[in-house]
Amino acid sequence: MQSTATYDHDPASTQLLSRTWESPPGVLNWFTHVNHRQIGYRFVVTSLVFFALAGVLALIMRLQLISPENTLLGPDLYNQLFTMHGTTMMFFFAVPAMEGLGIYLAPLMIGTRDMSFPRLNAFGYYVYLIAGIALYTSLFLGMAPAAGWFSYVPLANIAFSEGRGMDFWTTMITFIEISALAAAVELIVTILKQRAPGMTLSRMPLFVWAILVMSFMIVFAMPTVMAGSVLLALDRAFFTQFFVAAGGGDPLLWQHLFWFFGHPEVYIIMVPALGIISSIIATFTQRPIFGYTALVLSLVATGFVSFGLWVHHMFTTGLPHLGLSFFTAASAMIAIPTGVQVFCWIASLWGARIRFATPMLFILGFFAIFVIGGLTGVMVASIPFDSQVHDSYFVVAHLHYVLIGGAVFPFFAGLYYWYPKMTGRLMSERLGRWSFALIFIGTNLTFFPMHQLGFEGMPRRVYTYLADMGWQDLNFAITLAAFVLGTGFLLTLINAVISRSRGDLAGSNPWQAETLEWATTSPPQNYNFRHLPVVSSRTPLWDQPDADRLECVAGLRADRRELLVTTLLEARPQSVLIMPNPSIWPFLLSLAVGFGFLGFMFEPWLFVVGFALSFFMIVGWLWPKKPWLDGEQSYDQSHNQS
Amino acid sequence: MSTTELNDARFVVDATDLSRFHSGSDAPIWWGIVGLVLIEMSVVAAFVISYFYLLMSNPQWPPADYPVPELMLPTVSLVLLLISCVTMYMAGKTLNKGQVTAFVLYTVASVALACVVLVIRWQQFQNFEFSLDQHVYGSLVWTISGFHFLHVVSAAIGTAVVAILGMMGFFSSTQRIGVVVDTLYWNFVALAWIPFYLILYWVPRITHTAGG
């Protein structure tokens, strides 16, 4: 052992440890940060910006629909807007928001100092950012995609969408999937290999389980839409015939490829939300959640079964009824693991003294709204019923009930819950309650009447409607309600901004929660935990509320970034991983890859240029700096390793 | 200050003497590359399933006037790729024993084999009798071949870098995780050729004789 080595169990090494794990300040250095907290925070904040953008688009759409034959927006612009609304919400808000929470919280919850591949983490964020900026640039230039977030062919193919808009869609989707896949792989590896000693899989917090299931779903679902969008890009750029009936292709192939991804996608969004709910209920009842095993099995079952439902988006395409029937059964079946979770939660709440702070209010809101959405979901699993309401406002109502109820409400609950951990301050309870009330009422007033509109025959994706259809009263009311809803969301965004400076100081564990992220300061120090904790139960902080007295790990270096690798199932200490320092290469690589994908839209050979540039960036990223190890642990602080 | 000098009952795990080197599934990066392989396998599956879907939507496969693909060159490619898996395996084995020169030779041999495959493929591309934009059969053949071609290129480049680093003395019997994960990826690219080879070169022969 070198005499220059300093270990983190040395009480005097705190400052050195902090410097070692520091994300260097400064505008240019911002692009080199790799700590999971910085990256996770950026994901969450950026996703909220996209949420706001998509929300504004929705409000503009509602203004167009406020009266029949309105001329605020022409069909071209309206079609771009609803395409952007859906694409933004699904790809640029919902998944990144959940991933961001996962990236920020999972390492803290499992008691480690960073994720397995910090530079990949940063790369994933820049890819996401560039994709979003590029897509919105297309909107501001008036050439956004206009074939819906699902881009059905042949409409989305070159014969019927000649402009650049669809090219933005295909390339940006492929691009952003890289971001999601990178985050997913990383979350899986981190959760499987870096848990605190003693944190067996059955002692892992339910939110971490949810993130793990979500990540596996991403790994198996997203490649399909990448493959599909590549094929569509080829059809558009090189006139391949994958989706062209005249050339032996099939428009329905696109639907299969898209929905094989698209259905798991909505569960990818919902599964982490289910984890958030478990976390908050446990904390706000101050007792362990009931049915841990059932909840884990339900999460896993939901993940698996969700891959068997996709054809329920295609019930009206003329596929044989016998084949479709299987998907009716599967789509109904998935209600069971969801139901198990709902009742485990109710059992957990039963008889508890509950703290009705804002996070809990949003959880209660989830119950009401998601159950309504789930019930209409079971209805549309019925093929004959779906044949009437498919592609009508009934489905718009259903999908918003399940997504807002099942994802947005828990996500906002999570925001209010973990904001103090991320920023050190509590959000305003008063604004939170107002926001909750307006969002709850606004959601119901906006979307419930849409069920009725669907029954009155109003199809989806229509930029206007005739005056004598009789739809104007409901549409008028819905538009007003949408602004109530928007105000509710705005209040939370305002709350988040002003509480940074005006919120009450939070302390490490303002909610008296039981999981490890609360065992450190708020916000956490650079090194997350002064000493990596060791656990022996599911509720470490309820067993030992004083974080400084937790059992912990000694022997990690303080003069370079190290963290502990543990075994897959039992989480026994196995080895130590030396982590990279802040680096500019992830950002540079994202620029090169972005250049390749964006360039492809204009000149296909630019993709090759991007490919070559990326190669150089990857080499730069991975190239080991000297001195190289010769069998002895003689790194100096500036060493980088792949 | 070692832990034995500390009088602190909190420290129940001592990581001081745990290895900072990894050689396989104990390394997070190993799992990361497995994740990448799973992702790519999903893409391969998507392409293979799409191939069969489109095959079943078409009355004739290959379509009328399209030639049945020849087998010789693609089979040679397959064999060369499988051999390259063996050379990569040998590279790993020799590195484990500390035989750095042998290791470098085996990796260079693998890269060379890949380059031969690329040249063969390039020849094949020149000789394709159909375009990619007339019928989905051609689109599939071009796209799947091109997709795999690009992956062989990336695997070859990655392994070439590994070979260069090996020549520069970076790898040793303890420091070898980079080679392990590169081999993982290499094996995936080579083995992914099997399903593609079967659907591009054998399936049309079967459906051609069946449909007539």
Next chain:
Amino acid sequence: MHPRSCGCVECVAVAGMETVNQFIGRMLTNRINPVHQISHAGLWLVLLCALSSGALAQLPTDTSMSQSALHPASSQAQDIELLWWIMFWASVIIFTAVMALLAWGLLSGRRRPSVLSSTASMRFVLVAGVAIPALVLSALVGGSLMLGRSIASTPPPDALQVRVTGWMWWWEIEYLDDNGEVVATTANEMHVPVDRPVAVELASGDVIHSFWVPRLQGKTDMVPGKTNNSWFTATETGEFRGQCAEFCGLQHALMAFVVVAQPESTFTDWLQRQASPANTPTTEAAQHGLEIFEQNCGQCHRIRGTNAIGSLGPDLTHLASRSTLAAATLPNRRGHLAGWISDPQRIKPGNNMPRTLLSPQELNHLLIFLDSLD
């Protein structure tokens, strides 16, 4: 400064906000039971929504334009409506039960906190979360599949055969004889005999559209390269509106059509009429109108019996017999037709029909001619 009883918007808003704030404040200081209040309010809200929806659904709407799946006019639509009401009431019961359980659970901790025993909890989850849902879902799935099978079954042999082809953004309607040959062609308005099955063959000429007449049948997509089939039996006479239900581009919103169910003899007369070529013009003005049509419109539109043989747009041979224009966007009246011909882009921006510049006299004669095409 506003007086105390001021009723201006600002004061009302402020008063409202203060009331809500007080309510919430009292809630949180435990002076009123929040759970009770919230769950009661929630239940009322939902019941209100449900009942008002139910009520709204019964409100009479203009039946000629009625596009409501809850006003069935065929046996298939009727069965689907019944299925809906069964599912609806089952959902109301389930929702109320779940919310009640939730409220009860939240309430039971107010006075004396307690924990459900693990066996009680397990039983609760298994019964409420597994057993009951499994039963209810099995019933639903079983019932749905039986109904679905009957709807998807092949139509009876005496069914009328019609082929509908979706185009951006209009409907080509062809009546077929027993050999599949076209006997009559029309567009955007389809007549059917009441009480006789109608088998519709669905195709698309460009992108995916969807054929949907809510009062008669669920929708079926029209996919290029594929022929889909649907059938229904109208059980009442009347006009039923349909609309494209698969996003198909710029004018998807205004791509609608009308189905008219008539007694068998009326229908037969109508079909015969549609099968025959256009009336020859009897006046000079009409003759002039025909020439204008052939010159300006004939490249896209066909009028059988004239030199206008275009097939890019709807067949207009019997235009005057239709109740609507422009894919059921406008009533078929002179003024609307004039406006449509002169500037279709203003009414349906982005559709494929260009503006036609005619002098007032030319337009007048054209309209006279078109008016003669009954």
